[in-house]
Amino acid sequence: MSNAPVLPTDAVQAPAPTAAEAPAAAPGVQIPARGLTLEQLMVERVSAYAVSDRPRELIDEGLDKLFKSVVDDLTRSYGDLGKAIKEALAAAMPAGVSDIFELTRYNALVANQLKQRWEASAVGDQLLQQANKSIDAVLSGDGLVKGEVSLQELLEAFIEDNKERAAEERWSAPEIRFEESDTYGPTLVVAFDPEPEESHRGGGLRSSRRRYDHELKHRMQIRITDETRPAPFPHHPVIRVGEVYAATLDDKKIALDMQIYTPWEKQLAALYFGNAKLLIDCDADDFTYGFDD
Structure with missing residues (x-):
């Protein structure tokens, strides 16, 4: 007779859970089938x-x-x-890049556009007149790049700019030289310096030789054109017209980033960048500081 304990009928071992009763896997996780090889x-x-x-x-x-x-x-x-x-x-x-710097036409264009906008806004006559006056003031005088520049006016403005120093140094006239050449077509070099040659050569340890043209502080290289203007007075020669193709200010080639303040410097910039015409209406010996007059 067996000595094994007799289990009660309600303690029979429960069967293994079915697949439907198995715990669910976490979302997105697939349980590989059992018995698969690694391959x-x-x-x-x-x-x-x-x-x-x-x-x-x-x-x-x-x-x-x-x-x-x-x-x-x-x-x-x-x-x-x-x-x-x-x-x-x-x-x-553009074929002529200088057209980019045609500032005379640019200034006129800006003025016209501003005036047209004022007129289109239908403001009162008094306000319109004041607006046009302000526009003309901004785009005229020293601020306006002219189509033609008088060489005489430019050099007179240069002399006026240096007159105070000339009085202190007792200079009678600036050093101004005109040098014409026909080597590569008619050209004119205008070299000018506020200090006269006799003062420069007599200044103590300075060289006694005459300065070369390129040693003067400012220069303009001008191409003479076939264009002319009528003589200002009877029996005077006609005024020749030139174009500045190179320029030097204070021994430095003129450039867009230069600080240009005085009227004569602005006129020179207009000649070089604005492609303005230069009226050759004077001679080199026409100028003094005016102290001996």
């Missing part, structure tokens, strides 16, 4: 990855990097597209 598991996961959206995302990212690299190479200055853009820009530039 079978890899095949399953690769197949699942291949049909997902992730490969498409990676391909798009790679294409983005590829195209960005190609565009960067093309648009660099040494790339094909960069060279083509440079050539296109060069071809688009």
Whole structure:
């Protein structure tokens, strides 16, 4: 007779839970089938990855990097597209770049546009007159680049600018020289300096030799044109017209970033940058500081 304990009928071992009763997996987590080998598991996961959206995302990212690299190479200055853009820009530039600096026409255009806007706004006559007066004041006088500049007026303004120092130094006249040449067509070099030559040569340790034209502080190189203006007085020569193609202020080639303040400097800038015409209406020995008059 067996000595094994007799279990009560209500203590019979419960059967294993069915698949329906098994605990659910966390959302998004797939439980691999039991009994799969590592090779079978890899095949399953690769197949699942291949049909997902992730490969498409990676391909798009790679294409983005590829195209960005190609565009960067093309648009660099040494790339094909960069060279083509440079050539296109060069071809688009005006034949006469000096037209960009045609400030006389620019000033007139600005004035006309402002006046038209005032008139279109239908303001009162008194206000309109005051607005036009203000516009004319801003775009006239020293601020306006003229189409023609008198060489005599320019040099007289230069003398006026240096008159105070000339009085202190007892200078009688500035050093002004005209040098004409026909080597490469008719040209004129106007060199001028506030200090006269005799003062420069007699100043103690200074050189006793005469200064060369290029050693004077300011210079203009002028191309003489065929254009002329009538003589101002009977029996006087006609006024020749020239174009300034090079200029020097205070021993430095004139440039856009120069600090230009005085009226004669503005006139010189108008001749060089604004392509204004120079009226050659004087001689080099016409000028003094006026102390001996």
